[in-house]
Amino acid sequence: MGLQVLTACRLIDSRVVYLAHDGNWSEWIEEGETASSEAESEALKARGKAGEAANVVFETYLVDVVDDSGTLKPVSLREFIRANGPTIHPNFGLQAERRKKGDNQAITRRNAATARKVASE
Amino acid sequence: MLIKQGALAEDRWVHRSDDEALPDGTPAIVSLDRWKRDRATLVARNAPVGVRLKSDQQPMEIAADLDRVGVVALEFPVFKDGRVFSYARILRDRYGYKGELRAFGHILRDQYLFLDRCGVDAIEVRGEKALDEWQAAMNEFSVFYQPASDARRRPAVALRGTAADDVAVPAAEVTALSPSRPDFDDLAPVMVPPPADAPPAPSAERIAAAEARVRNFSGTYGHLSAQKLLAAMIETEFKGRIALVSSFGSEAAVLLHMIAEIDRSTPIILLDTQKLFGETLRYRDVLVERLGLTGVRAARPDAERLRKLDPDGMLFSRQPDLCCQIRKVEPLHRALDGFDAWITGRKRYQGRRRAVLPVIEASEGRIKVNPLASWTKELLDEYFVEHDLPHHPLEEDGFLSIGCMPCTDRVAPGEDVRAGRWRGKGKTECGIHESPAQQSLTSSAL
Amino acid sequence: MYRYDEFDHALVRERVEQFRGQVARRMTGALTADEFRPLRLMNGLYAQLHAYMLRVAIPYGTLSSRQLRMLGHIARKWDRGYGHFTTRQNIQYNWPRLVDTPDILSDLASVEMHAIQTSGNCIRNVTADQYAGVAADEIVDTRVYAEIIRQWSTFHPEFSFLPRKFKIAVSGAASDDRAAVRFHDIGIFVRRNEAGDIGFEVMAGGGMGRTPAIAPTLHKFVPEPDLLSYLEAILRVYNLLGRRDNLFKARIKILVMATGVEAFTALVEEEWQRIRESALKLPEDEIARIRGYFAPPPYEALAGVSRELDAQLLQDAAFSEWHSANVTAHKQPGYAIVNASLKPAGGVPGDMTADQMDAVAELAERYSFGEIRVTHEQNLVLAHVRKSDLYAVWRNLVELGLATANLNLISDIIACPGLDYCSLATARSIPVAQRISLAFADLKRQRDIGELRLNISGCINACGHHHAGNIGLLGVDKHGEEFYQLTLGGHDGADASIGVIAGPAFGSDEIVGAIERVTDTYLALRTPGERFIDTYRRVGLKPFKERLYPAQQAAE
Structure with a gap:
């Protein structure tokens, strides 16, 4: 199977979030912890349910992603829009912030997350 | 846990499934299927039997047996299944079922009030939610727009109707006469003669006498406080021959309170134009109760005049001056018949035409007393606080001067207090405080 | 316009506090996501792709300048500076936070607005002809009845958990239908019979969705006092018999199709006769009271033709083009109905910025008795503009980007x-x-x-x-x-x-x-x-x- 991350809606504002390696919910898909096997996906799902039970997030589910030269890109258009904001309002949503911060920083973040994951294994 | 009409109740009933034996002597609730199957035995049983309906079993199925069952229990398989609400209403309204009607299953506390309104008087709830939560849910609303199966809550339309006393025009005539839209040709001034039963115009002698009296009064009473002036007028000078004309508007409580302190039976005239805000009529009721006023009466427009001049009740939008004339000025003249003096609540701060208002004046052969003429908004506010007087409900909604509903608008911050009266109609006074000579300036129609 | 009295105010404020409580219970987990969903939906709060979305009701599409300013204020304070007008004459905000919604609702309540029943399986915000009260072709002003229906349907205890959503639209024009009434769960044409009495042609079972349907007429002329009992009869039959096993077959149109129009009508008729003589009968004084709110504004007595306007039309071709596309006949001589287009070329249909809202509120105050209408085509209407003011209004709209002369043309999407x-x-x-x-x-x-x-x-x-x-x-x-x-x-x-x-x-x-x-x-x-x-x-x-x-x- 390909890569998956676990996404959810954050209860307080319903913003799109991804389960990160450190157990937090991140607005950045780059920080999402990836699963590359069914067992890993199941583990993500279980952690998502815990987040629902704790009233931090709701509607957790897995999203198929591809590793696009160091950053994670959702396969479906719907998830791409969720990850980036409305295509008609380039000034709203994470795409704007991402531009502001610069893609490099996002990639750095993603690399840091991967590094942590590798270290913990 | 069983909650009956908002209180924790002992549940005498037990639920039994279709193959369980019924406990001897204990009231038991069985399924509709079992009721149908074992009806004869169940009816003959030594304890009451209740029937529970699944959400796909309509109450029509038990209708014929309603006088034989002790309770009807309606099941919510999931809270979203709203059929139960209709079942309850059908049981109560169509079949007149008077016994206990309970709901059980997956019920949200947010549904409790709706259930109660539909005639469900008991709910079985899972224990984890505290009783006070359910009780709170029952009291989240105090206003209900529509009638339902709960006679104890009156819908807003009924509450609005109570205070309004009666209606402008009988129904039949409205439809017969009203065009679907006003005929704007009517905008041209129309000559309208006064009504046949209008009190005769005051004689020249009477007018002169009143004016002379006012000149004397100014020396005697001009220095008195509002309260002392009122006492002198009501108890001495015009005993039994003076009335207060009150709008029951935003500042009216001050004079009403002062007068109640002197004599609660002082005649008080409300010009009920039949276009007043419902709030005003309900506020009147509140003040009458609170101050113990016993002399309040309504002066209403003449039905015959309304029929002739304002058949669709929309005269205010076509000829506001004529509308004020037949709904305020004429009824006031009739109501003042027999009084030598009247008291008004006008103040100088209320705007240009009132800026030079005297405390005592003569008007068409009568004395007009304006005890609050010099009062400022601040003084009025203080009086409200000092005597803990209730405010007109429209005040906090931005209405500072309150007249008839169709011709009163909110006043923006910084605007004149009476800016919302007849907004856009080129008019600032209704005419009850104008002499005929002044009126002719504002109303060429008359 | 309708104006809240203390009952209306109390009800909306109580609703704000109720929702505040529901949000608090959700945040602590006392309400599960599944339990909260229908409760928040009944208050117009969706969880959309990026954030919550709050849909605010604009009953029958009528707004005062004060209300439009508040919509702008909310867009600025709680959202991202814009709002989206919908095909049901409502407005949506796309970025509110759950924890802020009670305060947003409180702001709305201060100007007699709310989000009650803008979603959920209940009777939705009633829609009507945007030209009600001003159209030259109108028989009866629909707003009176739309308001009566609004009140009756608000927190209807029996019909708040229907099989599916339920939409009602009212139109009162003689020959046209600007409210798409036949595409609604219940459509109503207000009529007048030969005797001059008001009554209603009532249709049911229309809709869009995966099974589009045009609503058949159930009753040609329901007498005026019986409006609510007839509606209640339809809703009761639907609540009892509408399908709850399949989301896609739960709308009333499926029930009407499956039952057959005649049989369905008979069921409604039977129930109606049972409840017709009840507290649902509309008192004449209540109809008169509500009619009073919708009295025409204080129009000036003007000539039907404005020489000023005629000259301006000749001088300015762009104005003339806009005039022929976006201005409609008014029943009061000397006045016209102006449509402000929310469909500029390349724009987002129905979107409006907070600044535009403020500016239009101001324009309405200056030129149209402080009143704005929202259309189901996602445009705005200034309903009573003096013909001699049209040029000034147009120039203002041009500056605001709201003067695209495309009403009912291909780009009015x-x-x-x-x-x-x-x-x-x-x-x-x-x-x-x-x-x-x-x-x-x-x-x-x-x-x-x-x-x-x-x-x-x-x-x-x-x-x-x-x-x-x-x-x-x-x-x-x-x-x-x-x-x-x-x-x-x-x-x-x-x-x-x-x-x-x-x-x-x-x-x-x-x-x-x-x-x-x-x-x-x-x-x-x-x-x-x-x-x-x-x-x-x-x-x-x-x-x-x-x-x-x-x-x-x-x-x-």
Whole structure:
């Protein structure tokens, strides 16, 4: 199977979030912890349910992603829009912030997350 | 846990499934299927039997047996299944079922009030939610727009109707006469003669006498406080021959309170134009109760005049001056018949035409007393606080001067207090405080 | 306009506090996500693709300047500086936080507004003709009855957990229907009989969605005092018998179809006779009280013709073009109805910034008795503008970007938010609308094509009314790609019809070209003065199909 991350809606504002390696919910898909096997996906799902039970997030589910030269890109258009904001309002949503911060920083973040994951294994 | 009409109740009933034996002597609730199957035995049983309906079993199925069952229990398989609400209403309204009607299953506390309104008087709830939560849910609303199966809550339309006393025009005539839209040709001034039963115009002698009296009064009473002036007028000078004309508007409580302190039976005239805000009529009721006023009466427009001049009740939008004339000025003249003096609540701060208002004046052969003429908004506010007087409900909604509903608008911050009266109609006074000579300036129609 | 009394105020404030409590219970987990969903939906709060979305009710599309300013304030303070007007005359905010919604609702309550029943399986906000009270062709002012229905349906204890959502629309024009009433769960035409009495033609079972239907008439003339008992009878029959096992078959239209119109009507009639003589009977004084709120504003007595306007029309061609497209006849001499277009070329249909809201509120105060209407076509209306003020109003609208002279033309597109916002959508709507309006940006070309309604939905739920568009587009997902199914012949006037699918869906980059082939075909076939819909009805689908799918036609 390909890569998956676990996404959810954050209860307080319903913003799109991804389960990160450190157990937090991140607005950045780059920080999402990836699963590359069914067992890993199941583990993500279980952690998502815990987040629902704790009233931090709701509607957790897995999203198929591809590793696009160091950053994670959702396969479906719907998830791409969720990850980036409305295509008609380039000034709203994470795409704007991402531009502001610069893609490099996002990639750095993603690399840091991967590094942590590798270290913990 | 069983909650009956908002209180924790002992549940005498037990639920039994279709193959369980019924406990001897204990009231038991069985399924509709079992009721149908074992009806004869169940009816003959030594304890009451209740029937529970699944959400796909309509109450029509038990209708014929309603006088034989002790309770009807309606099941919510999931809270979203709203059929139960209709079942309850059908049981109560169509079949007149008077016994206990309970709901059980997956019920949200947010549904409790709706259930109660539909005639469900008991709910079985899972224990984890505290009783006070359910009780709170029952009291989240105090206003209900529509009638339902709960006679104890009156819908807003009924509450609005109570205070309004009666209606402008009988129904039949409205439809017969009203065009679907006003005929704007009517905008041209129309000559309208006064009504046949209008009190005769005051004689020249009477007018002169009143004016002379006012000149004397100014020396005697001009220095008195509002309260002392009122006492002198009501108890001495015009005993039994003076009335207060009150709008029951935003500042009216001050004079009403002062007068109640002197004599609660002082005649008080409300010009009920039949276009007043419902709030005003309900506020009147509140003040009458609170101050113990016993002399309040309504002066209403003449039905015959309304029929002739304002058949669709929309005269205010076509000829506001004529509308004020037949709904305020004429009824006031009739109501003042027999009084030598009247008291008004006008103040100088209320705007240009009132800026030079005297405390005592003569008007068409009568004395007009304006005890609050010099009062400022601040003084009025203080009086409200000092005597803990209730405010007109429209005040906090931005209405500072309150007249008839169709011709009163909110006043923006910084605007004149009476800016919302007849907004856009080129008019600032209704005419009850104008002499005929002044009126002719504002109303060429008359 | 209707004005809240203390009962209305109390009810809305109590609703704000109730919702505040519900939000608090959700935050602590006392309410589960599943339990909270219907509660928040009943207050117009969705969880959309990126954030919560709050839909605010604009009952029968009527707003005061004070209210529009508050909508702008909310957009600025709690959202991202804009709002989106919907096909049900409501407004949506796309970015509110859950924890802020009680305060937003509290702000709304201060100007007599709320989000009550703007979603959920309950009776939704009632819609009406945007020209109510001012249209030259009106029989009866619908707002009176829309308000009566609004009150009756608000927190109706019996009908708050229906099988599915329930929409009611009211129209009172003699021959036209500007509220698409036949596409509603209940549609109402206010009528007057020969004796001059007011009554209602009541239709039920219309709708869009995956099974579009035009509502059949159940009753030709329900007498005025019986309006609510008749509606209650329909709702009760629906609540009892509507399907709850299948979400897609739960609307009343399916029940009407499955039962048969005659049998369904009989069920309603039977229930109506049981409850007709009850507290639901409308007291004449209550109708009169509410009618009083909708009295005409203090119009000036003006001549029907404005020389000033006539001169301005001759001098300024752009003004004249706007005037002929966006200005409509008013029943009061010397006044006109102005439509402010929310469909600039390349814009997002129905979107409006907070600054525009403030400016329009100001304009309405200066020129239109402080009143604004929202249309189901997602435009705004200034309902009472003096003819001599039209030029000034137009210049203001031009500055605000709200003067596109395209009312009822091909770029006056109805579009749902689509996959850019909506969690149900299968494809994007707005970018397609933007590309089409840019392709047809030349107003001369649009005028030449004439009246043509183009509607776009991003999924089968049809919030963009594609079934009722002369040209309809339905976005579908084909193996992860956006495709658009094209329908022709839909119409939402008094002679409503449902569009027919032309053939296989077009890819996203083919769709604009396909629409141009449709308009070209129409231009080649029309007789002088013939509208698109009339040409279509005359010639049928075939010639359009031949141009749209030449290869396929050749193969056959």
